[in-house]
Amino acid sequence: MRVIIAGVGNVGFHLAKLLCAEGQKIVLIDQVADKLKAASNSVDASTIKGNSTSYSVLEEAGVSEADLLIAVTSSEDANIATAIIAKHLGAKRTIARISNTEFIYQKDKLNLKHLGIDDIISPESLAAKEIKRLLKEVALTDSFEFEKGLLSLIGVNIEENSPLNGKTMMEVAKLNPDQKFMTVAILRHDETLIPYGNTQFQVNDHAYFVAQPDGIEKLLFLAAKKKEPVKSVMILGGSRVGFHAAKILSNRYNVKIIERDPQKCFELADQLPDAMVINGDGRNVDLLHEEGISDIDAFIAVTGNSETNIISCLVAKNNGVKKTIAMVENMDYIHLSQSIGVDTMINKKLIAANFIFRHIRQGDIVSITSIHGVDAEILEFEVKEGSKITKNQLRNLQFPKTAIIGGVIRDGKGFTTPGDFMFRPKDRVVVLSKPESISKVESYFI
CATH class of the missing domain: 3.30.70.1450 (Regulator of K+ conductance, C-terminal domain)
Structure with missing residues (x-):
């Protein structure tokens, strides 16, 4: 497969690494030579310096033979134009990254495929959907359903008091004779392990299982976890991710959103009638106490500052919040979540x-x-x-x-x-x- 990636930021670079592992033919386009040089040192890809909306640049990239063109530059306008031009020049499939949510919500009316854009993605709305998925159950660090729950992928932390601690896969099989669940991965420090018979659970392992519906409860019992649903959510930051998260969560949970910019608070209050909007600095611990952080089930920090998000989640955890999610810009932070006490760290560009x-x-x-x-x-x-x-x-x-x-x-x-x-x-x-x-x-x- 021949893939052209326009834009070598975090999204484009991560995609290039994934595609490189697949052995795909990759062409990278960017206007910044240093980005192309850094990418070419890490991935096996051709690079072209130039504007992806340029006919000559796309021709040089071999757009007429491209199976897929992905436009993920920092400019929404450039991404839309690149996808449209590429499609008309022969690219089989085009994807454009956008930030204007009207494109997402009015996708069918706009008939973007007719213009030449096969699909659009918004990192902010995708991150919000990911947050919604992560909030399904407090006791689980991750949850993903197949066929409406006929099978589920679930994640739990192995703690010292867990009956699973110290046991091998073969010993766990004896506790699970009807095979209602199966261990599929263990995240230990920064290493991902595929477990086999003699693999042993250790304290602080982040373990992942595929379970039948009646196997989830048994697994939670063996992991010494209580099944607790999320009822109340506090969101720190009225960013695009914060807005999207509040919008899709407020019809299911009691949602409070804290934003320090007064003008943005007024805008959020108009757009989010089912959420409580609070004007204040979420880094202020007294404010968090005033807003009842100790009674909150889940705390989500999505400000534009990664460190603020991490620290505020740690404050929330210290005040008894059962589930914490921090948005971070640096992808290297993702692996730190278990070791520093934040339940989950997400990166919107990685999700995209x-x-x-x-x-x-x-x-x-x-x-x-x-x-x-x-x-x-x-x-x-x-x-x-x-x-x-x-x-x-x-x-x-x-x-x-x-x-x-x-x-x-x-x-x-x-x-x-x-x-x-x-x-x-x-x-x-x-x-x-x-x-x-x-x-x-x-x-x-x-």
């Missing part, structure tokens, strides 16, 4: 890059997601007639060691997959794979 990445997947992929801080992807495939995955029992398929099958959905029911499992056409298979194994995993489903 991962969302775009799904467009270059092969096989019959139904859904794709990533786990914050984990060097792996979760993919859901639909099994084709005659595909390699159907040829033998799971234990004899020689599936990549840096990938693991967590479960299957068949005839409206979710199952974990023991070694003697045989896959059938139309099965939906949940796989966790490290980046280097994705291409090989896909080959089992083509």
Whole structure:
């Protein structure tokens, strides 16, 4: 696949790294030579210095032969223009990054495909949706449902009092004889482990499981966690992410949003009738106490300052808030969340890059997601007639060691997959794979 990326900021650079791991042919366009030089030192890609809206630059990039053009510069206008021009010059598919939410909400009316834009993405609205997903359950650090909950991917921290602490996968299997859940990954410090029989849980491990509906409660019991729903949410920062998060959360939770700019508070109050807007400095601990932070279930910090977001989440955690989410600009911070006490750190550009990445997947992929801080992807495939995955029992398929099958959905029911499992056409298979194994995993489903 030939992919052109216009804009080598955080989104473009991360995409380039993901595509490079796939062995795709990548062309990077940017007007800043230093960005191109830094990118070329890290990824195997051709680089062109110039304006992506230029006909000659796109021609030099081979736009007529491009399978996908992704416009993710810092300029919304340039992204829209680049996608439209590229489509008319022969690019098979185009994606543009935008910031104006009217494009998102009026997508169908605007008929952007007719103009030449196949898809648009807003990092801010995607981050808000990610926050909504992370708030499903206080006891879980992460949660993702397949087929409306027939299977779920869930994450929990392993604490000292957990019955799972110190146990190997084989010992956990004895506690789970009906195989209602399966361990698919462990994040230990900065390392992502794919667990096998002798892998042992340790204190402060961040463990991820694929579970059947009736396996979630059993898993929470073994992890010494209580199932507690989120009812009240406090959002620090009236940024675009804060606005989008408040908008989609206020119809489900009691939402307070704190913003220090008085004018922005008036605007937020007009646009968010179901949320309480508070004018004040969220770094002021007395203000947080006045607004009842100790009674809040979840605290979300999305100001423009990463350090403020992290510190305010730590303050919230110290005041008994069960769930904290901090937005950070530096992607390197993502791995620090477990070690410093913030439940989850998110990066809107990383979320956007991962969302775009799904467009270059092969096989019959139904859904794709990533786990914050984990060097792996979760993919859901639909099994084709005659595909390699159907040829033998799971234990004899020689599936990549840096990938693991967590479960299957068949005839409206979710199952974990023991070694003697045989896959059938139309099965939906949940796989966790490290980046280097994705291409090989896909080959089992083509």
